[in-house]
Amino acid sequence: MDPILILVCVILGGVLASLGVHLLPVGGAPAAMGTATGVATGTVMLMFGAAMCGLFTASSVATFSDNILLVSLSGSVGSWLMMGVTMLVANVIYVFGTGIVPVSGRVDVDPITKEPQKAYKTPQCDGHGVPNVSYISGMVGALLGGFGGAIMYFGLLNYAHFEETMAGIAAMGIFVANAIIAAYNIGGTIEGFQDPKFKRLPKALVSCGVISLLCGVLVVLVVNLGGLTG
Amino acid sequence: MPIEIAMLFAWMLLIVFLALVACMFEDLESDVGSQSNPNSQVQLAPQVGQVHRFFNKAISGEAPAYALYCTVAGVIAWVLLSKGAHPIIAIPIGAVVGEAVHLIFSVTAHVGRTTAQKRFEQPIYLDVLYGHIMPIATHGFMATLCITAIAYIQSNLGTLSGNPGLDHPFALPMLAFIWGITVGAIGSSTGDIHYGTEREFQDRPFGEGKRVVYHGKITRYADCGVRTQKDIAAFCAKFGGPCTGLTFGVIILFENWRTLVGMQVARYLPNLEAAAGDSAAVIGIVVGLVIGVVMIVGNLVLVRWARKRYGTFVGE
Amino acid sequence: MTVGGGPVVEEEKAEGFTIPPDVKQLGIIAGVISAVILIFPGLPAVIKAVGLILALVWGMDSVRKTSKYGLGTGVPSIGVLAMGYGIVGALVGIALVSKVVSKVGDSVLAPAAALGGVLLMGVVGLVSGVLSNHEKIIGMKIPKLEQGMTELGMAGTLAMLLQFSIVAGSLEFGVVLDKAISNGLIAVMFILSCMAMFHPYNACLGPDERRPRTMIVSVEVSGLLCVILGIVVAAVATTTWGVSGVVDGVLLVIFGAVVWLVCFVKFVRMCFEEAYSTVGTGMIKTIE
Numbered sequence: 001m002d003p004i005l006i007l008v009c010v011i012l013g014g015v016l017a018s019l020g021v022h023l024l025p026v027g028g029a030p031a032a033m034g035t036a037t038g039v040a041t042g043t044v045m046l047m048f049g050a051a052m053c054g055l056f057t058a059s060s061v062a063t064f065s066d067n068i069l070l071v072s073l074s075g076s077v078g079s080w081l082m083m084g085v086t087m088l089v090a091n092v093i094y095v096f097g098t099g100i101v102p103v104s105g106r107v108d109v110d111p112i113t114k115e116p117q118k119a120y121k122t123p124q125c126d127g128h129g130v131p132n133v134s135y136i137s138g139m140v141g142a143l144l145g146g147f148g149g150a151i152m153y154f155g156l157l158n159y160a161h162f163e164e165t166m167a168g169i170a171a172m173g174i175f176v177a178n179a180i181i182a183a184y185n186i187g188g189t190i191e192g193f194q195d196p197k198f199k200r201l202p203k204a205l206v207s208c209g210v211i212s213l214l215c216g217v218l219v220v221l222v223v224n225l226g227g228l229t230g
Numbered sequence: 231m232p233i234e235i236a237m238l239f240a241w242m243l244l245i246v247f248l249a250l251v252a253c254m255f256e257d258l259e260s261d262v263g264s265q266s267n268p269n270s271q272v273q274l275a276p277q278v279g280q281v282h283r284f285f286n287k288a289i290s291g292e293a294p295a296y297a298l299y300c301t302v303a304g305v306i307a308w309v310l311l312s313k314g315a316h317p318i319i320a321i322p323i324g325a326v327v328g329e330a331v332h333l334i335f336s337v338t339a340h341v342g343r344t345t346a347q348k349r350f351e352q353p354i355y356l357d358v359l360y361g362h363i364m365p366i367a368t369h370g371f372m373a374t375l376c377i378t379a380i381a382y383i384q385s386n387l388g389t390l391s392g393n394p395g396l397d398h399p400f401a402l403p404m405l406a407f408i409w410g411i412t413v414g415a416i417g418s419s420t421g422d423i424h425y426g427t428e429r430e431f432q433d434r435p436f437g438e439g440k441r442v443v444y445h446g447k448i449t450r451y452a453d454c455g456v457r458t459q460k461d462i463a464a465f466c467a468k469f470g471g472p473c474t475g476l477t478f479g480v481i482i483l484f485e486n487w488r489t490l491v492g493m494q495v496a497r498y499l500p501n502l503e504a505a506a507g508d509s510a511a512v513i514g515i516v517v518g519l520v521i522g523v524v525m526i527v528g529n530l531v532l533v534r535w536a537r538k539r540y541g542t543f544v545g546e
Numbered sequence: 547m548t549v550g551g552g553p554v555v556e557e558e559k560a561e562g563f564t565i566p567p568d569v570k571q572l573g574i575i576a577g578v579i580s581a582v583i584l585i586f587p588g589l590p591a592v593i594k595a596v597g598l599i600l601a602l603v604w605g606m607d608s609v610r611k612t613s614k615y616g617l618g619t620g621v622p623s624i625g626v627l628a629m630g631y632g633i634v635g636a637l638v639g640i641a642l643v644s645k646v647v648s649k650v651g652d653s654v655l656a657p658a659a660a661l662g663g664v665l666l667m668g669v670v671g672l673v674s675g676v677l678s679n680h681e682k683i684i685g686m687k688i689p690k691l692e693q694g695m696t697e698l699g700m701a702g703t704l705a706m707l708l709q710f711s712i713v714a715g716s717l718e719f720g721v722v723l724d725k726a727i728s729n730g731l732i733a734v735m736f737i738l739s740c741m742a743m744f745h746p747y748n749a750c751l752g753p754d755e756r757r758p759r760t761m762i763v764s765v766e767v768s769g770l771l772c773v774i775l776g777i778v779v780a781a782v783a784t785t786t787w788g789v790s791g792v793v794d795g796v797l798l799v800i801f802g803a804v805v806w807l808v809c810f811v812k813f814v815r816m817c818f819e820e821a822y823s824t825v826g827t828g829m830i831k832t833i834e
Contacts, residue, residue, distance in 0.1 A: 032426035034439035040267050040426065041418040044623045045293035049415025052414045054409045057485055060516065062508035064498060067254045074489075074511055077518035081484045082412070089477040090420045091529060095536045097436030097469050102533050113530065119542035121439075130437035139522060163401035166637075166727045169736065171351055173633035176287040180627045181674060184617065185684050203684055207677040214400035214670050220636050226641035226719040227648070279833035289747055290622040298737045302774060305734045309781045331770065334810065335741070338750040338763055341817040345759075346752025351833065353823040401730030407737065458828055510668075510688075 002159050007216040007221070009155025013148040014212025017175050018182035019049050019144025022197075024083070025134035028189040030126070037127035037191045038105050038132060039090060041184040045147050048176055052079045054078035054146030055153055059168060068154050075150020076143045081094045083142035087130045100188060101196040102129025114137060127191070137192030149175050160219055161228040174215045178208040237391040245380050249413075249482040252376035254475025256296060256413050257342040257421030259369035260428075261465045261470070263287035263336055265295065265364060266418045270424035271448050273343065274352035278446035280457060283355055285459045286363045288339045290505045295335075296414035297407050299370060299372060300377045303328030304406030307378055311402075319381055332370050362459055369463075379406035382480075395502050416478050422444060424470025431463050436544065488517040567622070571609055573697060576604035578705045583657045587711045591779060598708040599768040599805070605701035605743040608763040610757070612694035613747055616685040617686070624698065625744025627674075629736050632668050632702025639663025639707050644719035657717045665705045672700025702739070711733045712775055712798070715791075731778060738774065742767040759816055766809035772802025 022047055028037030039046055058075030063072055095099045103117040104110065105127025110117060112133045121127060130138070153174060154165035185204040190197050222228075259265075266286050272284045289295045307324030311317065337359070344354045383403050388396030398405060431440050432449045454462045492514030493499050498506040499512050583589065583597035596800035605628055613621045646659040661763060677693035680682045688694075711717055713735075716727040726732055746763035747755075778796025818824045 029267040029440075030271040032422040033271065033431070033445065034423070034427035035442060035445070039291075039419045040422050041415060042291050042623070043413050044626070045291045045411070048295055049412045052411050053485065055479065056398075056400075056405075056408055057489060057514075060489060060510050062439055063395075063399055064493075064502070064504070065511045067511070070508060070511040070515070073515045074518075075520070077515050078485055080414075080522045081518055085477055085481050085484070086416055086419050086524050088529055088532070089473055090423060091532055093420060093423045093470065094427075095532060097424050097473075097511050099540070100427070100439055100537045101540050108670060114531075114538065119763040120537060120540075122441065122543055123546065124441035124443060126440035129533075130529075132530055132533055136526060141527065163723065163728050165401045165404050165730055165732070166723065168400055169402060169727070169732050170633060170637060172632040173736075177627055177674075180630075181625045181678060181684070184678050184681040184686055189538055207674070207683055210677060211670065211674050212762055214673060215471065215634055218634055218666060218670070222266050222637045224641075225638075225645035225785070227644065242600040261709075279834070281830045283830055288748060288751065289745065291620070294622055294626065294740060296735065298741055301734045303730060305774065305778065308730065309778060312782060335745065336751075336772065338745075338766070338810070338813060341814055341821070342759075342763065343752060345817040345821040346629075346750050346755045347755040348820065348822045351822050351827050351831075353828065354818065355825060355827060356823045357827040401728065403730030403733045405730075407730075431788050450830060513580035 004091075005159045006155050007213065008102045008215035008222055009151050010219060011209055013152030013155070013171070013175060014178040014208045014215070015205055016144045016148025017051070017149075017178040018208035019048065019201070020141040020148065020184040021179050022186060022190060022201050022204065023137050023141025023144065023193055024190075025130060025138045025192040026189050030189075031128070034094070034098060034100055034128045035125050036189060037106070037129065037130065037131065038129065038189065039087060039138070041187060043132045043174065043190070044099050044179050046109050047179045050079040050082050050142045051145050051149035051175055052084040053129065053148050055168060055171065058153055059107040059148035059164060060167065062154060066158070068151065072147050072151040072201060074153070075153070076147035079146025079221065080139055083138050084222060087138055089133055091130050098100075100128045102131045103127050104131045104133060104191060104194065106153045106191050107133070134192040138196070156219065160223045170219070177215070178212060181207050232409045234392050236283035238387070238396070238490065239370035241383055241387055241390055242490060245383055245424075245486060246378050246483045247375040247485070250475040250479030252373045252380070252475070253399050253413050253417055253478030254471045255369050255376070256292070256373040256417040258463050258467055258471045259366060259367045259373060260417055260421065261291050261466045262314075262369055262459050263366040264459060265289060266292045267422050268430055271426065271430055273447060274446040275448050275450070276347050278354040279350075280447055280450060281350075281352050282448065283358050283456050283458050284451045286340050286343045287336045287366070287491055288343050291337050291414065291416040292410045296377075298335075299328040299332045299374050300406040300410030300413075302331050303374045304381055304403040305456070306529060307382065308402045313383070321378050321382060322375060324378050325371055328378075329367050329371045329375045332526055336366055358458055365460065365463065368536065374412065378406055379407050380409055391511035413478055416481070417474050418461050420477050421466065421470040421474035425462065425466050426471075437540070440523065483492055484521055488514045488521070491517060567832070569611065570605055572612070573604055576600040577700065577704070580708065581661055581664070584660060584704065584711065585655065587657050587716045591712050592707050592801045594712050595772045595801060598705060598712070599703040599765055601701050601708060602739060602771075603764045605698060605705065606746050606761070607667050608694045608697040608701060610760065612688060612691055613788045615623045615688045617688070620719055620746050621748045622740075625740045628702040629696035629706070629740045629745055631671060631699045632706040632739065633732070633736060635663045635667030635699065635703030636706035636710060637663075639703065640710065640717050640722050641717045643717045647718060658706050660717050663707070664700050667699040667703040668696045671695040671697070684770040685788070689729045701743075705739050707724055709775065710712060714777060723783075726774060726826055734767065734774060738767070738771045742771060756820075759813065759820070762813045762816070763808050769806030769809060771801045772804060773799055776802055779811060
């Protein structure tokens, strides 16, 4: 049992969760009506779903690999694939099902592909669809979020010697708490790293760091008191 | 005992097909009982004076709601399996109990929300309440059944293919929980767009985002008479539903396939060689990254095509 | 999902004790009674279920109090936050109990150590409330968010610990791990408790929402949770209450089913009476 390693894994997991939440393009309810840019769901639930998908793969890889980097990367690639497919099919539905060009509402020129956005945007809408910059931002966000969830799971499994289901659900509990606090910071919707709301990131990182630290201390307490050994 | 490789990949393909069916029915169910994001418009409509005959099922987002039904189904199935019942009996019974819970929550949500809109003169239409119970239950049953079956197969993958060492370490209810959340998150992100942008505002121009001034003024009349959810599901079943099913099926395909390919190429199978574990993981990661990069390129191509073909916004 | 309507009206404080209890009284009653019931894991499951229902109604009340002012992310997230804290707190609670048992042997009051987990989680809830509300950090500016989150941390932990106690029959780490966590039951406890906390307010959201009506839904969902737990207890667990686990589980199922049926019928009837109108069928109107 190594308390420092447990704390590092939990804090890293929590901080990456909040970073991932800020990078995912979430439009909330207006995006489902083609009024806002982003994926048409709630921030917390999308991050949670992506992290769960990553956690599933990470837990199968953890049965045959002991390398913390490989297990965490497996988790992150799992989330990356989930977000990739989801956003791509969402764009297919926007383009072919509703006839909308994906554009951003917060920037005039796409920072990555340098495509102008304003001429293609419907008036009185805050953008629609998942433009390229939001897509890449979302993929990176899912990569980091999945990494955070998987590293927390690995820490709880191998350093805190929790049993698999217990480690999975404890990692999920701490992860979702961090994601929710980060979602409060952005007020529910964000377009990705190009959104002005992204500048609020440091506050969420600090808050999530503190909460993850407290949860990590409690996990160390559980290991100590419960007598969990390898 | 060595793993039969062919059986392993066969079970994996079965999981992919079940996932496709599950997510398609999940999206249709969330259209039949209006749930999650487009439901905010159904909620808003009376407030702007548009009394409607829609089923206002405001349980929560689809992710926690599906987590609920699938986990309850998973627990009941697990209880029956631990008592020695055959999976063919245990899984459908679990799904039925999960759907019973679903119906209870739907009824309380609809009547609760409609009652709280007393001042906007929105009545409770009893035929809307009774008439949508069956479609919600049956669509939801298909989704829950498939997810519970996926959870069962995954938690017994190794046992079904020869070596229990390959079973997924999580317990069955936990797997059902994970896939319930994922299927809800995906259905909410993809299928809801077709329902919300296209079908709910059918009398607005096609080919543009729905402006803020349209919000609340949903299309309340059907081809003939007044619209209810039954008119909505038939439309979304032609585009939104299958696309959503395709999303989840492809995700499950990539997830399981790259892990198994990694194991196969690194010679971890058929005897579960411990030494090959690390290289199996590496191959899985590399395959996943490559697929992701292909998708990013795909999105670039799609957006560029849409911009060229559709052109800039015309009109005011 | 979250559409508010109309300005927020502060509710009048009732004088003296009322049925249902007002916000402050409910918190104290629920907290004290659940804590006392928790200390005796040997009690029959039906009594523990009463404590569980009280803890979940208390959680629902806190969710309602904080969500009234518009959280931005929706009502479900704060319910999930409460139970996320509940899981961590419950793990701390059962670990504390094991430590006390290993130090002083199997005393009757050893399970009281689980309340340490409840208090610790209350502290974490307080810290997250302060971080969320403070203007220099996240700055949500919701009145009494700190108090709300503290209560949610404690209510979530109490609910989870009581459910462990119902299914596993004791609060010791090893026993709970074996009977409630490794087999995945903790997932259904988590999600149904989340639902019991946030579904009532979410389902009754609107300008004409009334607290007594919302509380009935909370009791109804808790009754449903008791039915599911009862099925599990009857099938697999053994409790420490006198007779075998099957009787205990069946009694819990009957209790849960009765509670659920009474509250469900009452709620639906109340809604039919209090809605604008309840008609068999009819046309729609447009109000300009």
